[in-house]
Amino acid sequence: MALTAVPAAFLARRVGPGRAAAVGLAVFAGAGLACGLSDHLSTLIVARCVQALGGAVAVTAALELLPATVGSERRAAVVWASAGATGAALGPALGGLLTELVSWQSIFLVQVPVALAAAVPILAVAKHEMATGVIEPELRRTGRPHLWANVALAMVSAAIAAALFLLVLLLIEGWRLSPIGAAIVVTVMPLAALLGSRLGGLVPSAKARAAAGAILVSGGLGGLALLPSAEVALTVPPQVLVGLGLSLVLSALTETALGGRAPQAIHGGWTISARHAGVCLGLLVLTPIFTHEIENQRTDAINAGTAVILDSPVQPLLKLSLAKKVSERLDEETGKVPTIGPAFEPLPDDPTERAETEQLRSELQDQLDRGATHAFASSFALAALIGLLALIPIGLSRRVDL
Amino acid sequence: MNRSQILVGGAVVAALALVGVYLAAGGSSYTPEKTQNPCKHRAWSNPQNLGQIANQFTISALDGAACKLGVSRETLARALATKQSRERFAKRYGIDDEKLAEAIRAGLVRAVDDAEEAGALPSIVAGPLRGFVEDVPLDQAIEIVKGAKSFLGEAESFLGPAGDLLEQFLP
Numbered sequence: 001m002a003l004t005a006v007p008a009a010f011l012a013r014r015v016g017p018g019r020a021a022a023v024g025l026a027v028f029a030g031a032g033l034a035c036g037l038s039d040h041l042s043t044l045i046v047a048r049c050v051q052a053l054g055g056a057v058a059v060t061a062a063l064e065l066l067p068a069t070v071g072s073e074r075r076a077a078v079v080w081a082s083a084g085a086t087g088a089a090l091g092p093a094l095g096g097l098l099t100e101l102v103s104w105q106s107i108f109l110v111q112v113p114v115a116l117a118a119a120v121p122i123l124a125v126a127k128h129e130m131a132t133g134v135i136e137p138e139l140r141r142t143g144r145p146h147l148w149a150n151v152a153l154a155m156v157s158a159a160i161a162a163a164l165f166l167l168v169l170l171l172i173e174g175w176r177l178s179p180i181g182a183a184i185v186v187t188v189m190p191l192a193a194l195l196g197s198r199l200g201g202l203v204p205s206a207k208a209r210a211a212a213g214a215i216l217v218s219g220g221l222g223g224l225a226l227l228p229s230a231e232v233a234l235t236v237p238p239q240v241l242v243g244l245g246l247s248l249v250l251s252a253l254t255e256t257a258l259g260g261r262a263p264q265a266i267h268g269g270w271t272i273s274a275r276h277a278g279v280c281l282g283l284l285v286l287t288p289i290f291t292h293e294i295e296n297q298r299t300d301a302i303n304a305g306t307a308v309i310l311d312s313p314v315q316p317l318l319k320l321s322l323a324k325k326v327s328e329r330l331d332e333e334t335g336k337v338p339t340i341g342p343a344f345e346p347l348p349d350d351p352t353e354r355a356e357t358e359q360l361r362s363e364l365q366d367q368l369d370r371g372a373t374h375a376f377a378s379s380f381a382l383a384a385l386i387g388l389l390a391l392i393p394i395g396l397s398r399r400v401d402l
Numbered sequence: 403m404n405r406s407q408i409l410v411g412g413a414v415v416a417a418l419a420l421v422g423v424y425l426a427a428g429g430s431s432y433t434p435e436k437t438q439n440p441c442k443h444r445a446w447s448n449p450q451n452l453g454q455i456a457n458q459f460t461i462s463a464l465d466g467a468a469c470k471l472g473v474s475r476e477t478l479a480r481a482l483a484t485k486q487s488r489e490r491f492a493k494r495y496g497i498d499d500e501k502l503a504e505a506i507r508a509g510l511v512r513a514v515d516d517a518e519e520a521g522a523l524p525s526i527v528a529g530p531l532r533g534f535v536e537d538v539p540l541d542q543a544i545e546i547v548k549g550a551k552s553f554l555g556e557a558e559s560f561l562g563p564a565g566d567l568l569e570q571f572l573p
Contacts, residue, residue: 219418227424
């Protein structure tokens with residue numbers, strides 16, 4: 001998407017937005033079907049690449065089609081930017097729900113009828129373009145992209161990627177929530193994003209909205225980096241801040257990048273490219289940190305858990321039997337945060353030993369929860385810093401506008 | 403204040419408040435507890451019966467062996483759990499059976515010393531026990547760590563005549 005958005009926008013300009021959008025949606029739908037039916041990772045990746053190309057053409061062409069529907073280019077930019085921000089917030093929650101309720105394939109298959117349905121009304125525009133068939137040459141000339149707005153978009157998107165992807169990973173892999181459980185938890189973000197878009201409508205200054213949004217995203221990520229315990233409820237306030245912030249900052253920066261620039265599709269392509277490049281860079285930088293940390297924290301948590309067992313009052317034979325079972329669980333679940341419960345099964349029959357064993361299980365699990373939560377802290381903190389640093393290009397963007 | 407200033411100011415306040423509250427609630431220290439240095443002496447806490455003595459004997463033995471090997475007590479405890487875990491441990495840390503046996507014997511001696519110091523074992527019993535564990539083979543040494551209670555309780559099988567004295571003196 002990052003690589004194809006701008007060329008796709010040029011293509012949309014060349015063949016006409018109606019035709020481009022219709023073809024883009026058809027390609028997107030076809031590739032989505034291929035993704036859903038793929039039974040191998042390589043075919044899934046290829047189909048996803050094709051889907052990105054179709055999506056890029058459709059989304060950039062849509063920006064050219066919107067003014068006719070909403071009345072003005074400025075209004076079109078606002079609607080288009082808000083749709084992008086809402087989609088970014090909604091994606092992980094919807095994906096989690098579909099994965100758990102149906103299957104991972106359903107994430108792609110459900111896109112097919114939606115894309116085809118969206119293509120139907122565009123066909124009339126495409127037909128008209130085919131009848132007239134001419135694109136005015138002056139419209140093909142493009143100005144330079146808004147550098148600072150796009151740089152800020154990339155940085156903020158990198159930070160938001162941490163909130164969207166790493167939080168889901170923390171919930172599922174770290175705290176052992178089911179995908180549907182995690183999806184329900186992260187719906188806080190799109191709900192807050194909807195509120196943020198209302199809030200943004202009250203403030204005309206795009207720069208103020210962008211700055212406030214970046215600060216809120218960073219604050220939310222800072223909260224995620226400092227979670228005081230492994231409780232789902234504690235992720236809600238940070239998610240509210242991230243949701244509000246992402247809605248404000250993504251739409252404000254996209255509007256800034258598009259403001260007064262023509263053709264809109266090309267500059268819209270630059271914003272999509274910047275956002276997706278930011279997500280890729282964010283994941284490229286944050287994932288190694290997180291995977292390195294999870295291994296370190298796993299070791300620390302297991303040592304802390306073993307210390308809990310060793311220091312407990314249960315008899316040495318039971319202790320070492322537990323240490324053995326815990327060791328076996330760790331072997332079974334190499335490379336991730338282990339679920340330790342089965343190591344304590346069956347519980348002893350003696351009521352005193354049973355209570356002691358249950359207490360041990362709880363304390364050991366607490367150490368693992370601490371390790372899993374802390375493993376994500378550095379990545380969230382770095383993402384918060386990236387979000388704050390985005391204030392620099394946001395501050396510079398006004399000078400360029402002037 | 404105009405709307406822009408209110409929005410930015412509100413964002414700053416909300417972000418700082420969240421970070422401040424989470425910091426105050428212990429967010430920066432929510433990490434796995436640090437394990438203790440095995441070379442540091444761990445005081446015995448007034449054991450009242452054979453089970454409690456056995457517990458602390460095991461801990462002291464693991465501490466002593468781990469200290470000698472330069473690993474944590476917890477790593478060693480998991481290593482001794484199964485034959486496979488012991489082999490993995492040996493490979494990872496480059497510790498052969500001889501070195502492991504030497505370390506566990508040293509750990510057992512430390513456990514006897516600690517028990518004697520804590521008043522859990524009388525000197526007359528501690529002496530022969532120490533002499534016994536100094537020469538015990540590896541597999542038996544591991545079994546003593548694992549089954550300290552039976553080792554201490556059935557010491558007569560290892561100690562001969564001293565076993566009677568042990569039974570007499572154990573709390």
